[in-house]
Amino acid sequence: MRAKTTARACFALSLIAATAAAQAAPFERTEQRQACADYDPLRRPFFGDLHVHTALSFDAATQDTRNRPADAYRFARGERVGLQPYDDNGKPLRSAQIDRPLDFAAVTDHSELLGEVRICLTPGMEGYDSLACIAYRKWPRLGFILFGGDVLAADAPQRLGFCGDGAALCLDAALGPWDEIREAAEAAYDRSSACRFTSFVGYEWTGAPDTRNLHRNVIFRNAAVPSLPVSYIDAPYPSQLWEGLEAACRSSVTGCDFLAIPHNPNISGGLMFLDHERDRPAFGRDYADRRRRDEPIVEIMQHKGESECKTGVGTSDELCGFEKLPYDRFGGQFDPRQVQPPTRTNFVRNGLGDGLLLEGKLGVNPFQFGLIGSTDTHLGIPGAVAEDRHQGHGGAGPIRGDGRPIGLPDNIEFNPGGLAVVWAEENSRDALFAAMRRRETYATSGPRISVRFFGGWQLADDLCSGELARAGYAGGVPMGGELPALPSSAAPRFATLAMRDSAGAPLQRIQIVKGWQAGDSIEEAVYDVAGTPGLGSVDTATCKISGEGHDTLCVVWTDPDFDPSARAYYYARVLEAPTCRWSTHICNEQGVRCDDPSTIPDNGAGCCDDRYPKVIQERAWTSPVWYKP
Amino acid sequence: MSIVGGRRALWALFCLTIPVPMWFIGPGQVPALALLQISAFMGALMLAEPGPGVWTAVWAIGLQGLFWAAVLYPIARLAASVLARVGDGRVPLAAVAAVAVVLIGLSLFDIYGARIIARGGPVNLFGVY
Numbered sequence: 001m002r003a004k005t006t007a008r009a010c011f012a013l014s015l016i017a018a019t020a021a022a023q024a025a026p027f028e029r030t031e032q033r034q035a036c037a038d039y040d041p042l043r044r045p046f047f048g049d050l051h052v053h054t055a056l057s058f059d060a061a062t063q064d065t066r067n068r069p070a071d072a073y074r075f076a077r078g079e080r081v082g083l084q085p086y087d088d089n090g091k092p093l094r095s096a097q098i099d100r101p102l103d104f105a106a107v108t109d110h111s112e113l114l115g116e117v118r119i120c121l122t123p124g125m126e127g128y129d130s131l132a133c134i135a136y137r138k139w140p141r142l143g144f145i146l147f148g149g150d151v152l153a154a155d156a157p158q159r160l161g162f163c164g165d166g167a168a169l170c171l172d173a174a175l176g177p178w179d180e181i182r183e184a185a186e187a188a189y190d191r192s193s194a195c196r197f198t199s200f201v202g203y204e205w206t207g208a209p210d211t212r213n214l215h216r217n218v219i220f221r222n223a224a225v226p227s228l229p230v231s232y233i234d235a236p237y238p239s240q241l242w243e244g245l246e247a248a249c250r251s252s253v254t255g256c257d258f259l260a261i262p263h264n265p266n267i268s269g270g271l272m273f274l275d276h277e278r279d280r281p282a283f284g285r286d287y288a289d290r291r292r293r294d295e296p297i298v299e300i301m302q303h304k305g306e307s308e309c310k311t312g313v314g315t316s317d318e319l320c321g322f323e324k325l326p327y328d329r330f331g332g333q334f335d336p337r338q339v340q341p342p343t344r345t346n347f348v349r350n351g352l353g354d355g356l357l358l359e360g361k362l363g364v365n366p367f368q369f370g371l372i373g374s375t376d377t378h379l380g381i382p383g384a385v386a387e388d389r390h391q392g393h394g395g396a397g398p399i400r401g402d403g404r405p406i407g408l409p410d411n412i413e414f415n416p417g418g419l420a421v422v423w424a425e426e427n428s429r430d431a432l433f434a435a436m437r438r439r440e441t442y443a444t445s446g447p448r449i450s451v452r453f454f455g456g457w458q459l460a461d462d463l464c465s466g467e468l469a470r471a472g473y474a475g476g477v478p479m480g481g482e483l484p485a486l487p488s489s490a491a492p493r494f495a496t497l498a499m500r501d502s503a504g505a506p507l508q509r510i511q512i513v514k515g516w517q518a519g520d521s522i523e524e525a526v527y528d529v530a531g532t533p534g535l536g537s538v539d540t541a542t543c544k545i546s547g548e549g550h551d552t553l554c555v556v557w558t559d560p561d562f563d564p565s566a567r568a569y570y571y572a573r574v575l576e577a578p579t580c581r582w583s584t585h586i587c588n589e590q591g592v593r594c595d596d597p598s599t600i601p602d603n604g605a606g607c608c609d610d611r612y613p614k615v616i617q618e619r620a621w622t623s624p625v626w627y628k629p
Numbered sequence: 630m631s632i633v634g635g636r637r638a639l640w641a642l643f644c645l646t647i648p649v650p651m652w653f654i655g656p657g658q659v660p661a662l663a664l665l666q667i668s669a670f671m672g673a674l675m676l677a678e679p680g681p682g683v684w685t686a687v688w689a690i691g692l693q694g695l696f697w698a699a700v701l702y703p704i705a706r707l708a709a710s711v712l713a714r715v716g717d718g719r720v721p722l723a724a725v726a727a728v729a730v731v732l733i734g735l736s737l738f739d740i741y742g743a744r745i746i747a748r749g750g751p752v753n754l755f756g757v758y
Contacts, residue, residue: 131670131674140744141744145685146680146686150680160678162677
């Protein structure tokens, strides 16, 4: 009796606390939960992963991934999980554990084929014995081609034949995995005042016409979500996805809200930042409005490469060679005939610039987006980004008895992926979602670098020695924001504070990247504003880092070339000192010496492929701040 | 056993068991017969789920299977000729059986491997078919 009374009292107190916080919070609270004890009005960086696949995804299943959504969240919260390959008794021969738990994550399995995969892998379900399902089980790689190539790479995607009339069988079967995704997110979400972990219900819309990636991850604000995802089969254009979600979510489910996050422009075959949707005419203001609202952030970094920019493709920036893929579309990975050089609309920076031009024509910038990173793991291990223990993010090659890979566990051109960082008052769904919507986010290539970035007209020179965040919010706008109207003939000032990852390398420098409209074209400039180029070094034989570096860098910088009449964007890029790439760690561990072919194991040819560097410079990219005349 | 019979038996054994390189939709090493089997299955699947991916699999895998079957034929022919010399113009059944025992015995080890047929490491003949 006493326990019951105490529980009621606690619940009442928590509601009171929640109500009090609701009055103070600058974001709308849409769910019932205890107020977070460590609410911070000046916001903190929360590290997470918003791109995670599990066994429910058609491609992950063909790679024998067996981790399910609940396992992925367990991993994100710090528990160890098993990885393929599995022995005859179903025991995993590898395992993984994150070094530091994430603050948030979203399982984003491919929405297409959720039902088909369930049917094919569940004995007794109608359709289990279809030829397509037999092929999917017996020859997983063919299943990938059949399911992925013929459905997700089609211009006009169709359901597989065994789904029956109106695809009723597959749609009905998809309810099971979708419920599992929702329930796993709910179970993992910490609704207590500790606010240790936030999970989002999500999925991936997987359209890649002609293997040109247009994928979007859809993240729902809270537990109010549609009864089924809107997939590429239902909505083959991004604008149809937004319209479909408007109808199935905002208009149909009380409290439902969403945002869509495009990823991998680098393999979009140039489709991602065009002024039209592939075979459609140029879009107008309505489209631009909707894209700006429903796609406030873009994933710039992940397992399948980095999408910021590429040297020689609209830029001469020498640091744009980071984690680049040698092809511009998915098909290039499998078919040499499809290897095409990337075009400027494959990259985020060019998209940001083109957005300025489109704003001039349409009155709205459709590409006014912030930035995040994520992993795109297909093993169900969100946030597994460490270069020195990369286990691949898709499938498994041959392994030795101790569980270590023979050769490289991943394609040499891939990488461990990045992280999404969100500046929010607390670790709750509403706070994080509101931050993503206002684009107060940034991306890292893996390390937990902390970066503040404010723009304003009168940020003080001594901001770095005082309370930068308080002054930055009071006198300017944070990353993702727009500079207020120009007060006089001033030039904009930008305050950037970066702190190293305590488990990573020291910082080398901060750069500010600026793009501005110059007539009908875009100019860009990259300024070194703090730190020193060339600082730090690494011994590729041992991967030991040496030399100097910074724990913290802070600067208030004034644009020396400001043109008040030109639209512009500014973002900060923070660079670490050089470290070994993931492949260098593994090749060293396996004793590979490129001058002795006998030391190169199966799957290890990448160790000696000169196209891929042995050393990288990990980094963070803030969301931009925009200026409008 | 006649030379022709011996040649056919050896050819079938070779196609069934000898791992041959697989390039397209690979890489890996699998028996030629496995390639033909997969191609035939995908051909049947074309009727139910026509699409460019299935069609590509049919021809890419089928062509590789046919190529290797054609390569193995003269090898079987040569082997049959050699055995026929030992057997006074006929291929000794015991010799064919011995070849079969050796090849099938070897195939019980994990000497095959291709992502198309195996998710992780190498497999034996049972893992292939």
